[in-house]
Amino acid sequence: GENVEQHPSTLSVQEGDSAVIKCTYSDSASNYFPWYKQELGKRPQLIIDIRSNVGEKKDQRIAVTLNKTAKHFSLHITETQPEDSAVYFCAASRSSGGYQKVTFGTGTKLQVIP
Amino acid sequence: KAGVTQTPRYLIKTRGQQVTLSCSPISGHRSVSWYQQTPGQGLQFLFEYFSETQRNKGNFPGRFSGRQFSNSRSEMNVSTLELGDSALYLCASSPGTGLGTEAFFGQGTRLTVV
Numbered sequence: 001g002e003n004v005e006q007h008p009s010t011l012s013v014q015e016g017d018s019a020v021i022k023c024t025y026s027d028s029a030s031n032y033f034p035w036y037k038q039e040l041g042k043r044p045q046l047i048i049d050i051r052s053n054v055g056e057k058k059d060q061r062i063a064v065t066l067n068k069t070a071k072h073f074s075l076h077i078t079e080t081q082p083e084d085s086a087v088y089f090c091a092a093s094r095s096s097g098g099y100q101k102v103t104f105g106t107g108t109k110l111q112v113i114p
Numbered sequence: 115k116a117g118v119t120q121t122p123r124y125l126i127k128t129r130g131q132q133v134t135l136s137c138s139p140i141s142g143h144r145s146v147s148w149y150q151q152t153p154g155q156g157l158q159f160l161f162e163y164f165s166e167t168q169r170n171k172g173n174f175p176g177r178f179s180g181r182q183f184s185n186s187r188s189e190m191n192v193s194t195l196e197l198g199d200s201a202l203y204l205c206a207s208s209p210g211t212g213l214g215t216e217a218f219f220g221q222g223t224r225l226t227v228v
Contacts, residue, residue, distance in 0.1 A: 001170065009156065034216065043118075043204070043219040089157060091217070099145060099164045099210040102217055106156030 002027040004092050006105030013080050014113050021108045023090035024072040032093040032100075033073050035064060038107075039086045047088075048075070080112045116141065118207050120220035127227050132193040135223045139186050139207030146188040147217070148180060151202040160203075163188055164210045192225075200227045 003026040013019045023033075034049035050057045050064045050073065057064050061080075066073040077084055090105040119138040127133050139146050148160040159172035163182035180190040186207075192199055202224050206217040 036217075036219075043221050044206075045219070046216050049216070087156075093215075097169070099169065100208065100215055101162070101170065102147070102206075102208065104149070104157050104159065106158070107151075 002030060002092055002094065002101070002103040004090060004103045004105045006090050006108055008108060009106070010109045010111070012111045012113060015080060015082060017080055019077045019080050019084070019110055019112075021075045021088055021090070021110070022072060023074070023092075023105050024070075025092040025103075026071065027092065027094055028068075028071065030092040030094040030103075033064070033066060034091050034093070034102075035075050036089040036091070036104075037086045038089065044087075044089055077110075080110075082112050082114050085110060085112045118205060118218050118220035120203075120205055120223050122223060123221065124224045125226070127195050127225065129195055129197060129227055131195050132191060133195060133225060134189055134191045135203055135205075135225075137188045137190075137205035137207070137220055139188070139205075140218055143207040143209050143218075144186055145208045145210030146182055146186065147206045147208075148188070148190050149204045149206070150174075151204055151222070152200075157204075160190065195227045197227050200225060 006023045031052040036044040037047045038044040063076045087107045093102045145164045147162040150158045162170040182188045202222045204222045206219045208217040209215045
């Protein structure tokens with residue numbers, strides 16, 4: 001089955017710096033890659049996603065890149081702010097037996113130091 | 115549209131007891147997945163149900179079981195509770211079909227085993 005590895009597990013950056021979280025996946029049939037943000041005490045929520053026919057997608061200060069050949073994708077946060085502090089999860093999704101199967105990474109705890 | 119509802123929100127149980135957690139997905143969603151979240155282990159996949167069938171199962175002992183009903187509501191049961199079962203249990207619902215479908219998480223059930 002699909003295996004999604006996420007690194008690092010924890011990340012501390014100074015406010016204003018950039019943060020990068022990387023994920024690798026094993027199933028070349030995966031074709032949809034969402035990222036979720038979980039603030040303290042809250043549920044994970046989708047912040048950005050990318051499909052396999054796109055190499056990069058941006059939304060204000062966040063961007064996601066996808067390298068299908070290497071089977072890895074990354075989340076980039078620029079000009080980090082304290083409110084970016086949270087746990088971030090990557091996921092890989094593919095069709096399997098008529099339904100869409102999603103596999104999550106284990107998460108990265110990002111701390112932005114003011 | 116109502117979100118994903120998990121009940122109860124908090125639970126305190128004694129070692130050796132059993133517990134049943136409930137997850138009501140978004141109306142129309144047929145896929146429900148369960149995760150265990152702990153500070154040290156991140157997000158660990160328990161199992162996934164689609165149209166009342168278990169499609170995938172994570173590496174958890176047989177004490178962890180689940181089921182899905184015809185209305186897509188899902189329950190998970192943990193028998194013979196251990197201290198290490200203390201965690202936040204999250205469920206996520208998605209349509210289950212179609213590319214690029216977002217998974218929506220419930221607020222979780224915080225289980226404490228004493």
